[in-house]
Amino acid sequence: MTDTTVPYVEQAPGDILTADAWNDMQRKIHADIEASSQAAAASVTHVANADDAAHLEGKDLAALTAEVTKRVLDDVRGRTGYQQLFKVVKADEPTIIEHGLGTMPLVDLYKLEYFEVACHEDEETRASFATFYLVNREERRVRVPTASGGRRSIDIQPPDGPEIGIPFADMLTRYKVPYTDTTSLDDLETEFWKAFFKAPNDRFNDDQYCHSPWFERCCSEQHSVKRLKDQGDWNDMLFIVQPRKTVNYVDATTPPVRFPQPANVFVQHLDNNRTAVWFKPPTPHDPGDDARARAYINDPSSPVIDPDALSTEGDDVQGRFERELKLMVLLKA
Structure with a gap:
C-alpha cells in the first residue's frame, strides 16, 4: 500500500474532517487497496488450485477489496477521533464518558426509540x-x-x-x-x-x-x-x-408545546479526555411516536398493543421511563 508517512488527505491539527475530505479519503484507500491486491495477484507464479486461483475463501478480487476496505475504514474512524456510543443515562446521575481523545470533542445526541x-x-x-x-x-x-x-x-x-x-x-x-x-x-x-x-x-x-x-x-x-x-x-x-433527533418538535398537547428530542439532556466537558452526560427528569415522551410509552403511560388499552406482549407486573413503568433515557452519543475530535 501507499507509504504510510504520506496522508491520503492532508489535515492540519485542529482541522474538522469534512464530508468531502472523508469521501475523498475513502476513495483513495479503496483504490490503493485494489491496486495493491492486483499487484500481489500478478506476482503469484504458482497456483495450487487452478479452479479457484482468482478467489480466496470463495471471494473474488472485488469482494476481497470491499472487505479489506471496510476493515481499514473502521480503523480509520477510530484513529480520526470519531466514536459512536450507546448509553443508558439515569436521571440526575452524570454518565462519565472517558473518550481519551485528548481534546474536547463535538458531541451530538440521538434518542434511541x-x-x-x-x-x-x-x-x-x-x-x-x-x-x-x-x-x-x-x-x-x-x-x-x-x-x-x-x-x-x-x-x-x-x-x-x-x-x-x-x-x-x-x-x-x-x-x-x-x-x-x-x-x-x-x-x-x-x-x-x-x-x-x-x-x-x-x-x-x-x-x-x-x-x-x-x-x-x-x-x-x-x-x-x-x-x-x-x-x-x-x-x-x-x-x-432507531436513533432519532428532532428540533422544535410539536407534541400532542393543546396548545402545542415545542421541545427538542432528546429533551432535558446536558453535556459538560470535564477535561480533554472526559465528558459528562446527564438529564433532568421527567423525560418527555411523544404519545404518537414512542409506542412503549404510549402503551404504558398514556393508553394502556391501546388496540395496537397486545396486552400479553409486555408485562407491567411489579414494574414501575412510568417511573422507569421518566428516570431513564437511552441515547446514541456521537463524539468527534
Missing part, C-alpha cells in the same frame, strides 16, 4: 418492543399471536418508507467479532452481543434486544457462516436500531 418487533424467545414468537433487533431482510412483516387467540401482523420495515437496518456483517466488523466458516450463527450472535455491550457502550436490559423467528430457526439448526453465505443469507441479516 423503542419499536415494535416480533421476538422469538422461550420457544414462542411474541410481540414486544426493542431498542436493538436482529432480523432477516425478507422478514418485512411478521405475524404474531394475540391475547384473544387470533393473530396480527407487525411491520418490521416501514410499508411505504426506505429500508431500515445495518448489515449484520458490518456490525461484526465494527465490533471486531472473530469468526470462521464453521462458526455457527448461534455462537456468532452470542459473541456479538458480548462485544456490543462492552465498554464504552453500556449494558442494556435483556428485554431491550432480541432476534426474529428467522434468526431463531437458523440458530437452532446450527447454520454455519459458510452455509449462510452459500445460501445467500449472509448479506440479508440486518441489525436494526
Whole structure:
C-alpha cells in the first residue's frame, strides 16, 4: 500500500474532517487497496488450485477489496477521533464518558426509540418492543399471536418508507467479532452481543434486544457462516436500531408545546479526555411516536398493543421511563 508517512488527505491539527475530505479519503484507500491486491495477484507464479486461483475463501478480487476496505475504514474512524456510543443515562446521575481523545470533542445526541418487533424467545414468537433487533431482510412483516387467540401482523420495515437496518456483517466488523466458516450463527450472535455491550457502550436490559423467528430457526439448526453465505443469507441479516433527533418538535398537547428530542439532556466537558452526560427528569415522551410509552403511560388499552406482549407486573413503568433515557452519543475530535 501507499507509504504510510504520506496522508491520503492532508489535515492540519485542529482541522474538522469534512464530508468531502472523508469521501475523498475513502476513495483513495479503496483504490490503493485494489491496486495493491492486483499487484500481489500478478506476482503469484504458482497456483495450487487452478479452479479457484482468482478467489480466496470463495471471494473474488472485488469482494476481497470491499472487505479489506471496510476493515481499514473502521480503523480509520477510530484513529480520526470519531466514536459512536450507546448509553443508558439515569436521571440526575452524570454518565462519565472517558473518550481519551485528548481534546474536547463535538458531541451530538440521538434518542434511541423503542419499536415494535416480533421476538422469538422461550420457544414462542411474541410481540414486544426493542431498542436493538436482529432480523432477516425478507422478514418485512411478521405475524404474531394475540391475547384473544387470533393473530396480527407487525411491520418490521416501514410499508411505504426506505429500508431500515445495518448489515449484520458490518456490525461484526465494527465490533471486531472473530469468526470462521464453521462458526455457527448461534455462537456468532452470542459473541456479538458480548462485544456490543462492552465498554464504552453500556449494558442494556435483556428485554431491550432480541432476534426474529428467522434468526431463531437458523440458530437452532446450527447454520454455519459458510452455509449462510452459500445460501445467500449472509448479506440479508440486518441489525436494526432507531436513533432519532428532532428540533422544535410539536407534541400532542393543546396548545402545542415545542421541545427538542432528546429533551432535558446536558453535556459538560470535564477535561480533554472526559465528558459528562446527564438529564433532568421527567423525560418527555411523544404519545404518537414512542409506542412503549404510549402503551404504558398514556393508553394502556391501546388496540395496537397486545396486552400479553409486555408485562407491567411489579414494574414501575412510568417511573422507569421518566428516570431513564437511552441515547446514541456521537463524539468527534
